[in-house]
Amino acid sequence: MGGSQSTQETDFEYAKAWRDTPWGEKGHLEKTLKDFGLCDPNIKHARILVVGEIGAGKSSFINSVNSVFQGRITNEALVNKTTDTSRTFTKLYKTYYIRNGQSLMPFVLTDTMGIESENLHGIHQEDIVKAMEGCIKERYKFNPESPITPQDNSYRSNPSLQDQTYCLVFVIAADKISMAADDNIYKKVKHIKSKADELEIPQVMILTRPDEACPLVKQNIRKVYTSKKIKEKLEECSAHTGISVSHIFPVKCYHEEIDTQDDMDVLILRAFKHIVHMANDALRLKCNEKENSE
Structure with missing residues (x-):
């Protein structure tokens, strides 16, 4: 009986984790981020833009980040609770501040309308580009049929450094990753990525629902980096x-839980630390460029 179990684990799991994870070090990760300071003290926060396919968990990721620092489950970014995920739930360009107790941390997460496979549905790709440039004002209502224009009241013609994006975060559900190379979602993601590259904005991908993609992870979240299935998903x-x-970081977002859990928090914090450092590096480059041009 023990032998068959061992064989089964070998078939689906690596003997050694393929990515080191600081399990048990939640406190250290959290303190590092709470003590984090931006390279330019004149910038109040670095903007992190969150985009992704409908139903992948953009808003859940934003809520999960806030939940870690609040030490309780939060739901500031409204999440679609129905079973219908055929159309995007988020309609507005909205910014969420991350709190450290009563004070604000020096980075913000901005939610967007979901990307859909069909044209004329979901967020227009050019709206994401304008958001990255800082040209879209808070609470702009996205129009899938046409992108924002300079004539729109919600268009910002002269974005400041604080309005611009310093890290682009793609959110994709691990259990819905398609092998179809010509999938329209991937085409749109590639187009958005190429525009981010032109703007010198770094990109991170959050792979949600790893527990739904792999039974090992569903049983034990610490198996996420020994799972062969999850590694395959990252490579895809x-x-x-x-x-x-x-x-690319697999993260289990808070969904049904009523209390925060240390192992879930470690995955969220590890990913967010990576995002924040990349955003700060991009901000430093922008500040240097501005200083040299003056």
Whole structure:
């Protein structure tokens, strides 16, 4: 009986984790982020733009990040609770501040309308580009049929450094990753990524629902980095989008839980630490460019 179990684990699980994870070090990760300071003290926060396919968990990721720092489950970014995920739930461009107790942390997460496979549905790709440039004002209502224009009241013609995006976060559900290389979602992601590259904005991918993609992870979240299935999912995402595997993070977002859990928090904090450092590096480059041009 023990032998068959061992064989089964070998078939689906690596003997050694393929990515080191600081399990048990939640406190250290959390303190590092709470003490984090931006490279320019004149910038109140670095903007992190969150985009992704409908139903992948963009808003849940934003809520999960806030939940970690609040030490309780939060739901500031409204999440679709129905079983119908055929159309995007988020309609507005909205910014969420991350709190450290009563004070605000120096980074914000901005939610967007979901990306849909069909044209004329979901967020228009050019709206994501304008959001990255800082041209879209708070609470702009996205129009899938046409992108924002300078004539729109919600268009910002002269975005400041604080309005601009310093890290683009793609959110994709691990259990819905398609092998179809010509999938329209991947085409849109590649187009958005190419525009981010032109703007010198780094990109990170959050792979949600790893527990739904792999039974091992569903049983034990610590199996996420020994799971062969999850590693395959990361490699598929990288191949289809061009985002490096080292910038892809499987994260289980808070959904049904009523209390925060240390192991889930570690995955969220590890990913967010990576995002924040990349955003700060991009901000430093922008500040240097501005200083040299003056």
